Amino acid sequence: AQTVTQSQPEMSVQEAETVTLSCTYDTSESDYYLFWYKQPPSRQMILVIRQEAYKQQNATENRFSVNFQKAAKSFSLKISDSQLGDAAMYFCAYRSGREYGNKLVFGAGTILRVKS
Amino acid sequence: DSGVTQTPKHLITATGQRVTLRCSPRSGDLSVYWYQQSLDQGLQFLIQYYNGEERAKGNILERFSAQQFPDLHSELNLSSLELGDSALYFCASSVDWSGRGSYNEQFFGPGTRLTVL
Numbered sequence: 001a002q003t004v005t006q007s008q009p010e011m012s013v014q015e016a017e018t019v020t021l022s023c024t025y026d027t028s029e030s031d032y033y034l035f036w037y038k039q040p041p042s043r044q045m046i047l048v049i050r051q052e053a054y055k056q057q058n059a060t061e062n063r064f065s066v067n068f069q070k071a072a073k074s075f076s077l078k079i080s081d082s083q084l085g086d087a088a089m090y091f092c093a094y095r096s097g098r099e100y101g102n103k104l105v106f107g108a109g110t111i112l113r114v115k116s
Numbered sequence: 117d118s119g120v121t122q123t124p125k126h127l128i129t130a131t132g133q134r135v136t137l138r139c140s141p142r143s144g145d146l147s148v149y150w151y152q153q154s155l156d157q158g159l160q161f162l163i164q165y166y167n168g169e170e171r172a173k174g175n176i177l178e179r180f181s182a183q184q185f186p187d188l189h190s191e192l193n194l195s196s197l198e199l200g201d202s203a204l205y206f207c208a209s210s211v212d213w214s215g216r217g218s219y220n221e222q223f224f225g226p227g228t229r230l231t232v233l
Contacts, residue, residue, distance in 0.1 A: 102220060
């Protein structure tokens with residue numbers, strides 16, 4: 001079974017600075033997808049960024065980018081120019097690319113605090 | 117707003133009771149997923165339905181059951197409730213059911229907060 005590990009329970013960043021959230025995963029599959037979800041205090045799950053395993057190029061969405069290291073099974077999220085609205089719980093998630101594998105497997109989450 | 121709706125937002129009940137959580141997927145989405153978020157278990161996949169049929173099962177207790185109706189809305193039934201069932205229950209929807217091909221992004225509803233006293 002696939003597992004996702006987020007080793008940082010909590011991180012802090014100064015407003016306008018850059019922070020990196022770590023995620024590692026374990027899988028024997030070669031075809032899969034990785035995601036970062038943001039959960040603000042409202043508890044809504046918001047998709048931040050996604051990466052297909054077969055794409056070597058790291059995904060980027062505005063101030064959010066990932067560092068995808070397939071061999072190391074690592075998928076970190078970098079947030080540049082941090083804003084107060086970035087404060088939230090961040091979840092790393094894995095989804096198999098197999099036909100019957102559409103469930104999301106989540107890590108334990110990292111609480112991100114942004115200081116003004 | 118993801119387009120996925122869940123009712124009720126909050127539910128407070130007693131141990132031993134039975135409750136039903138309701139989810140309406142985004143227009144056009146045929147697949148519905150249920151997830152449970154609790155302090156001790158984190159975010160866990162419970163069950164997936166596609167166009168009325170069960171497609172995948174996760175860590176769903178036997179006391180829990182779900183179904184998807186012809187209009188594609190889904191209900192999660194929780195019975196013989198225990199204190200440990202207190203959690204935030206999310207419904208998500210996607211166009212397709214398979215893991216293959218496109219991202220097949222899952223859109224999450226706002227969740228139902230269940231408190232068992």
